[in-house]
Amino acid sequence: MGYEDELPIVDVFICTADPLIEPPSIVINTALSVMAYDYPSEKLAVYLSDDGGSELTFYALLEAARFSRHWIPFCKKHHVEPRSPAVYFAETTVSGDGDDDEWSMVKRLYDEMENLIEEAVKLGRVPEEIKEQHGGFSEWRSGANSRDHQSIVQILIDGRDPKSVDIEGSQLPTLVYMAREKRPNHPHNFKAGAMNALIRVSSAISDGAIILNVDCDMYSNSSKSVRDVMCFFMDEEKGHEIAYVQFPQKFNNVTKNDIYGSSMITTYEVDFPGIDGNGGPLYIGTGCFHRRESLCGKKFNDSPKVELKRGLNMSPNDNALNLQERLKVLASCTYEANTQWGNEVGLKYGCPVEDVITGLSIQCRGWKSVYYNPKRDGFLGIAPTTLAQVILQHKRWSEGDLQIFLSSVSIIDNLIPTGCNFQVSSAWxxxxxxxxxxxxxxxxxxxxxxxxxxxxxxxxxxxxxxxxxxxxxxxxxxxxxxxxxxxxxxxxxxxxxxxxxxxxxxxxxxxxxxxxxxxxxxxxxxxxxxxxxxxxxxxxxxxxxxxxxxxxxxxxxxxxxxxxxxxxxxxxxxxxxxxxxxxxxxxxxxxxxxxxxxxxxxxxxxxxxxxxxxxxxxxxxxxxxx
Structure with a gap:
């Protein structure tokens, strides 16, 4: 019991940007998989950043919040793995514990939710009768679009509210929807800007000492992952040195012979374990557990272990509706003006691979990182399935890497290829x-x-x-x-x-x-x-x-x-x-x-x-x- 009391609060950040390219049905499966972690629900908060500012994504998350009242207790009762409902129901036909009626009931609820979301996506809008059921849809009545809209913050499940319980009466984790303000004349700094807005908003709600960030298509494949990484952060001798724990980026749809080389198997099985012994691996943007203070710019000092637990910043008497209005300021596009956000604080701006350069800057401040590659993959995503997607993805990555190469932190290595302009009969x-x-x-x-x-x-x-x-x-x-x-x-x-x-x-x-x-x-x-x-x-x-x-x-x-x-x-x-x-x-x-x-x-x-x-x-x- 004492061990449970010492576990720190964990905030989970999920980022999405376009409901057409990243369908809401995929996004909510990722959200549900992390909401159902084998971790105290009162110490877990999930935040979705929607850079598309889409009412479709908001609606999907609202439906997921309702379904979570059934899904989370079902997962914990039957030790479900993985806890993405789409993947789980595709792989099983019964619960495994002989309770087929309960399995069928939860499956039916999931199918109903999925159908409602897909119908709304096909229509391109949320039906008016559904909008009337939640005040949050009023945020879209002003004609907001993906590139021009005000800050939107909606607390869909309030973790401090005694009424926020599942069907068995257990506490549900906090669930928050955020669409930071977008204006055409203000730079928004892509994913790094979204992550920094999440850091600020979450600090005023749950203020988790540990932050997990995952891509919207990278569902949790192991409910034990969050407990496993605590063994690193809470280690009495070395835990205070660790800034982040990085899982490999793996996919559940890679073909037998990996036609597009998406798994980067030698990178994750050979290179990263080697780097792990030399200060730690790079931060690769997903499947990474961060110490909040290191992500916010704090320099490492070899002092005694700092208490990780932290706590909810919301006052018990604070009305969620009033809090949402105050939080909008933290997600505004002018909040960062004349500050060190994107430079010394939070994820760094100005580079398409904001994750890599942020990880390097954290290590330069004296912190170490850990590479963790368990037997059961912690996270699984969707690999590109066309050559055009592969080329586009690697264009973005290589563009960022080139910018790092041309920057002041460049390390020149492996640039001169082996030549082949010689005669076979020559001794050379x-x-x-x-x-x-x-x-x-x-x-x-x-x-x-x-x-x-x-x-x-x-x-x-x-x-x-x-x-x-x-x-x-x-x-x-x-x-x-x-x-x-x-x-x-x-x-x-x-x-x-x-x-x-x-x-x-x-x-x-x-x-x-x-x-x-x-x-x-x-x-x-x-x-x-x-x-x-x-x-x-x-x-x-x-x-x-x-x-x-x-x-x-x-x-x-x-x-x-x-x-x-x-x-x-x-x-x-x-x-x-x-x-x-x-x-x-x-x-x-x-x-x-x-x-x-x-x-x-x-x-x-x-x-x-x-x-x-x-x-x-x-x-x-x-x-x-x-």
Whole structure:
């Protein structure tokens, strides 16, 4: 009992930005999964930041609050895992304890809630009869939209209210909806701005000593996670040094051979455990438990352990309606003016990967972090299911990483690639060949040791190549434009919505190219066709130009070109063999063929011109010496 009394208050932050890209049904499943944690409900508060300012998301959370009265006691009674109702009901048909009637009843309530939400989303609005049931919908009567609206703060479940109980009479966790103020003439700093507004609003309600932030599609997969991390924060010897505990980012929809390399398996199974022994891992933006004081800018000092528990800041006599009005100031777009928010306090602004740079700044203030990768994954999300989503996601990440690289905290590493412009018969071939073979042999070994497959490693190698020629290129262009003051970066959200046919192709591990003309796909198609043409002409030169011996100076380039062609076989299939909707758009294929033909004609013409010049010079020398 004493241990339970010492547990600190935990605030959970969930961020969403667009009800069309991030459907409310996904968002509320994440919210319900963390509301049902195996943790004292009176010490748990869940906050949803809706940067879309959508009444649809508010309505979905309101329905989730009602359903939680049944869902939370059901989870705790039957030890449900995972506690996302959508995932749980998809995986089970009975409760496991023989109480099929209760399972059926809760399932029916969930289906009813899901249908109500999906109907509202299809309509694009909340029915008027539903709006009349809750005063919070009045916030949208002023014509608010996603880019221009006032602060909205609604306490849907008041954790201090004795009436906020489930169907069995147990206390429910606090649940709060927040849409910070948005005005076209004020910068809103994307997710970092939303997180900082949540820090301020939560400090006036529950003021949890520990803050967990999760993406809206990253549901809790283990109800024990919040208790597990307390073993780190509450450790009597080293707990006071820890700023945050980071879980790996994992997904529940990755295919067997991980067609898009989304799992980053060697990063989470090899790299992060290694970094854990050297000050701790990076903060990766989701699945991370923070010490509030370190997130708010406090420097580490080796003093005795500070009490973590903290407490509710709301007075028992404070009316929730009045409190909501006062909290709106904390979520206003002018509150941060002339303050250190986004600089020394809270998450840092000015970088698309606000999580990474924030984590680095925390470590620079003397704190340490912990990487925790339990056998049962703590959180599971939705991996991108199309190539366009993958390219967009990595463009955002690489743009942020490039900005960090160009900043004052840059660490230059691993920039010089292994060269391959040497002759096979040369002695210099040995060290280069050794480095090349050792690098990729080690890569294969690490992947297999981490539970990947050979085909999975091959897929990841392909995606790495694609990212380097598309995501990194456009990230460099956007960063250059931003640094030169020509344009400002925008935060692109990866869509969580996928067409059913595209989902089937994803499950079959077919790369999804379908859609309209894309510059990224055009660049990819041009490069892959050029590699194929170079391989064909190279082989022709070997066969008809005197054999391998005459082509020996370029043999290594020919081999590398063959590897590139092998890696890009799915691209050729998408361009020429596939007939489904996920094939490469015809406009991209046609454009790439025309451009590659033009490039090759120009190169052949230049080669012929060079040969004629060489012959002319040689004839001149012959005449001179005659």
């Amino acid at each position: 071939c040995i060290p280069f060949a050794y480095a090349f073979i050792a690098k990729y042999a080690n890569s294969v070994f690490e992947s297999l040791q981490s539970g990947d497959t050979i085909r999975g490693w091959w897929n990841e190698t392909r995606i790495t190549l694609i990212k380097r020629t598309t995501s990194y290129l456009f990230a460099t262009i956007d960063t250059t434009l931003k640094l030169s003051g020509i344009d400002n970066s925008s935060f692109a959200i990866t869509s969580k919505v996928t067409d059913p046919e595209a989902s089937e192709r994803y499950e079959s591990e077919l790369i999804e190219f379908g859609g309209s003309f894309s510059p990224s796909f055009a660049i990819l198609a041009i490069l892959t066709l050029h590699h194929l043409a170079c391989l064909v002409f190279g082989l022709k030169s070997v066969v008809f130009g005197g054999g391998v011996g005459g082509f020996e100076p370029f043999l290594m380039q020919l081999i590398m070109c063959g590897v590139l062609v092998g890696l890009n076989m799915p691209v050729y299939e998408g361009m020429f063999l596939r007939k489904d909707k996920g094939a490469m758009p015809g406009s991209v294929t046609l454009t790439s063929i025309v451009l590659v033909v033009m490039i090759l004609r120009r190169r052949l013409r230049d080669m012929k011109t060079g040969e004629l010049r060489a012959l002319t010079i040689m004839n001149g020398f012959r005449k001179l010496f005659k």
